[in-house]
Amino acid sequence: MAQWWRSAAGHYRTMAASRCSSSAFRCSHYHTIQAIPRECTGSKVSARDRVQGRIPAVLFFQNLLEKNPDNRTESKKYLLTVEKKQIKAILDSVHAPTFCSTRFPLQIRAGSGSSHLVESGTVLPLKIHRDEESGKILNLVFVWAEDGMKLKVDVPVIFKGEDVCPGIQKGGILNKIRPSLKYLGPSEHIPSKIVVDVSNLDIEDRIFMRDIEVHPSLKLLSKNENMPICKVVPTSLGNREPIVE
Structure with missing residues (x-):
């Protein structure tokens, strides 16, 4: 069940990121x-x-x-x-x-x-x-x-749902490992931000770079897409994980 929730959350994150990208350019x-x-x-x-x-x-x-x-x-x-x-x-x-x-x-x-x-x-x-x-x-x-025009852009990661995250409510801490993700692709498809929904994460649950879906023309510039973006850890393990590329 937890895996299904994380899959559904990933789909929602993708939709949110796409909406933010188009609306941000309209606003700009x-x-x-x-x-x-x-x-x-x-x-x-x-x-x-x-x-x-x-x-x-x-x-x-x-x-x-x-x-x-x-x-x-x-x-x-x-x-x-x-x-x-x-x-x-x-x-x-x-x-x-x-x-x-x-x-x-x-x-x-x-x-x-x-x-x-x-x-x-x-x-x-x-x-x-x-x-x-x-x-x-x-x-x-x-x-x-x-x-x-193809650009390399560091896209900031915005976390939402911390106020209702089950793992945090149990006393865990959201370890925000990646503050941004770098993409290469046509400028019109680069989102202004990546919205990561953590509202369904329990303690020890993670969201990985591979879970983030963006426009297919974009390439994630990372040597290891299996690196986590965030993880809910017990309070006693609340230190940040190192970023390894």
Whole structure:
């Protein structure tokens, strides 16, 4: 019976992840990121931009990060600045961990307040660099994410059902082993988050990476899909399990 419950829970998790993916992109259209080009770089220039309420950013094709030069695309790379207020508003309106796994429309204008559109498209935030002490955003990295473009994305894992989990109610602890899963696939099929339902787990029950179903075009980038994402352990064994790839 427990095995059937876990199978049913896995089916529900798949449906939840798919709904989150499509709805997240619909919601992201309410946030068209506005950017302007920047010609100069350097710490002093970046500091001046931040004082003016802007965040330095870079936008490029993700395959520029490939070790093999033959796989890199040199075009459509931009040095930009974006409005700090807008980025803060987006972070406040979306679940923060999903910001770097959610696609957004972007418009590059010729300058601040300009109506001239230099470039537009769909992008994915790749990294947020913050000051270690203050937590303020120092700069952002975006990659182009048009439909059909294959990306590698760390998708955050969100756990639900802890409040009714039988194992936790018996005194167990949910050991959250994997905070995210990395996928490779077309950008339009990458979910903004993976929702893992733990509401039916008893003590010693686990959910494995192989239990998570996503769009068939996505490839899980893990050496061992039999690794658990989470496990309900007795309180005396509440230490985290090591992540082994």
